[in-house]
Amino acid sequence: MKILAIESSCDETAVAVLEVNGQNYKVLANLVSSQINIHKKYGGIVPEVAARKHVENIIPLLEEAKITASDIDIIGVVNGPGLVTSLIVGLETAKTLSLLWQKPLVPVNHIKAHIQANWLKGDSGSLQNILFPAISLIVSGGHTSLVSLSDKCKFKVVGETRDDAVGEAFDKVAKLLDLGYPGGPIVSQKAINGDPHKYKLPRPMIDAKNFEFSFSGLKTAVRYEIDKIKTIDDQVIQDMSASFQQAAIEVLIKKTIKATQKYKAKSVLLGGGVSANNELRLQLEKAVDELDGVKFYQPDLELTTDNALMVAISAYFEYSENKAKYVNAWKKVKVNPNLEI
Amino acid sequence: MKKYICKNEKDTAELAKILVKKFKGGEIIALEGDLGAGKTTLTQYIGKEYKIKKITSPTFVLMKVYAINNAQCTIKNIVHVDCYRLDEVQELFYLGIEEYLNKPDTIVVIEWADKIKKYLKNFKKITWIKIKIKKNYRILEIKKT
Numbered sequence: 001m002k003i004l005a006i007e008s009s010c011d012e013t014a015v016a017v018l019e020v021n022g023q024n025y026k027v028l029a030n031l032v033s034s035q036i037n038i039h040k041k042y043g044g045i046v047p048e049v050a051a052r053k054h055v056e057n058i059i060p061l062l063e064e065a066k067i068t069a070s071d072i073d074i075i076g077v078v079n080g081p082g083l084v085t086s087l088i089v090g091l092e093t094a095k096t097l098s099l100l101w102q103k104p105l106v107p108v109n110h111i112k113a114h115i116q117a118n119w120l121k122g123d124s125g126s127l128q129n130i131l132f133p134a135i136s137l138i139v140s141g142g143h144t145s146l147v148s149l150s151d152k153c154k155f156k157v158v159g160e161t162r163d164d165a166v167g168e169a170f171d172k173v174a175k176l177l178d179l180g181y182p183g184g185p186i187v188s189q190k191a192i193n194g195d196p197h198k199y200k201l202p203r204p205m206i207d208a209k210n211f212e213f214s215f216s217g218l219k220t221a222v223r224y225e226i227d228k229i230k231t232i233d234d235q236v237i238q239d240m241s242a243s244f245q246q247a248a249i250e251v252l253i254k255k256t257i258k259a260t261q262k263y264k265a266k267s268v269l270l271g272g273g274v275s276a277n278n279e280l281r282l283q284l285e286k287a288v289d290e291l292d293g294v295k296f297y298q299p300d301l302e303l304t305t306d307n308a309l310m311v312a313i314s315a316y317f318e319y320s321e322n323k324a325k326y327v328n329a330w331k332k333v334k335v336n337p338n339l340e341i
Numbered sequence: 342m343k344k345y346i347c348k349n350e351k352d353t354a355e356l357a358k359i360l361v362k363k364f365k366g367g368e369i370i371a372l373e374g375d376l377g378a379g380k381t382t383l384t385q386y387i388g389k390e391y392k393i394k395k396i397t398s399p400t401f402v403l404m405k406v407y408a409i410n411n412a413q414c415t416i417k418n419i420v421h422v423d424c425y426r427l428d429e430v431q432e433l434f435y436l437g438i439e440e441y442l443n444k445p446d447t448i449v450v451i452e453w454a455d456k457i458k459k460y461l462k463n464f465k466k467i468t469w470i471k472i473k474i475k476k477n478y479r480i481l482e483i484k485k486t
């Protein structure tokens with residue numbers, strides 16, 4: 001089966017074509033057109049600019065993917081969560097193709113797709129054999145959640161952030177340190193040579209009995225620390241970045257491990273934009289390795305940022321569960337900026 | 342102008358209670374204050390008064406709409422907007438904010454509202470709240486227009 005997938009929920013426009021035959025898969029196209037340079041100018045995402053760029057990008061990407069109706073079997077598209085104006089561009093394009101080509105349309109949840117990216121490893125091969133139950137830690141600019149999976153498409157949120165998402169906290173700390181956009185990657189870059197124990201920062205909710213997170217207090221604590229320091233030189237920036245990153249990571253890891261134990265998970269899956277963070281990958285892998293009989297999965301680096309390949313695999317899984325549901329779905333599917341898991 | 346000192350979150354919760362008591366619907370709460378000042382926290386306490394438990398930062402999606410499930414209450418929605426990542430006023434238009442501002446059954450709370458001060462001049466019933474962050478407390482300056 002060949003899947004055409006489209007993703008336009010935030011600031012990347014992406015198109016992918018994936019072929020799946022039984023357990024084997026092959027990536028036929030995986031294209032991303034990032035707007036990061038445009039948004040750098042503004043220091044953030046501008047919804048209307050983003051939407052306009054999606055419109056400009058999407059047709060060239062589809063042309064570049066070199067697909068025709070006879071090449072594909074189903075179309076997958078993200079319908080939420082994300083920016084409403086951006087989501088509409090991808091969904092309307094997908095609906096049009098679905099009608100024109102008479103192919104089933106599968107709406108995909110962006111967050112679930114981030115989790116399901118873990119079934120892919122490299123450009124071709126066989127789908128990962130992930131054992132259930134599994135626990136997934138989703139970390140991005142808009143989300144921080146622990147999700148339990150009893151099967152590929154059966155998700156249950158077990159904990160979420162109460163305030164800021166962890167990626168948002170990285171971005172805001174970057175702003176406090178005057179580091180520019182996109183803040184998260186710059187903070188982790190600066191952290192490499194910093195001392196993670198230089199500044200005493202809180203680990204919010206680390207010992208709470210639930211699986212909820214809170215990062216607004218950590219952000220505010222960084223602010224207090226910065227206010228105390230006379231000159232913010234590069235050493236301060238490095239140490240503060242490292243101390244903040246360590247505090248955030250420790251909370252994420254401790255809660256993930258606790259959830260893994262409580263739900264007797266056999267697999268731990270990392271996902272979302274912040275999963276590109278090297279320290280998080282290393283430290284979480286180490287912590288999971290210490291548990292008996294639990295396997296750790298993290299997405300390929302190019303699948304941590306928004307992409308359409310994860311949308312393709314997600315559409316494939318969802319479609320395989322209930323084919324009839326998607327035959328004329330183009331008539332009813334709507335965008336939902338606040339779509340939940 | 343009124344000034345409130347909030348020494349801790351409990352004080353902020355009290356202030357939210359005072360604000361909510363006066364709401365009749367259609368109000369706009371325009372929040373100003375630096376990162377970590379407590380804009381989202383205040384919004385959460387406003388939400389709590391209406392039994393909305395899970396208000397999270399709208400920075401990423403720019404706008405979140407929460408329904409109030411209470412037949413006795415004439416206010417039906419809380420809309421939580423965040424202008425932190427916005428650059429131009431007209432961007433808000435694309436998010437459909439216009440539908441909600443001054444709508445009789447809706448309260449709109451806007452973080453980083455100072456970024457859209459001019460645009461907000463087109464609307465009434467605005468309460469400006471400027472949060473200043475001090476070492477051990479917050480000062481909240483409240484001004485109605």
Ligand SMILES: Nc1ncnc2c1ncn2[C@@H]1O[C@H](COP(=O)(O)OP(=O)(O)O)[C@@H](O)[C@H]1O
Pocket residue numbers: 163164216217218220347348349350352353374375376377378379380381382383452478479
């Ligand atoms: N008096 C207070 N009022 C509100 N928040 C407070 C107060 N004192 C401490 N805080 C803390 O400050 C932080 C404010 O963060 P947040 O509400 O996310 O700020 P903002 O949305 O303005 O960036 C929270 O962690 C909160 O617990």
Ligand SMILES: [Mg+2]
Pocket residue numbers: 380381398452
């Ligand atoms: Mg906030």
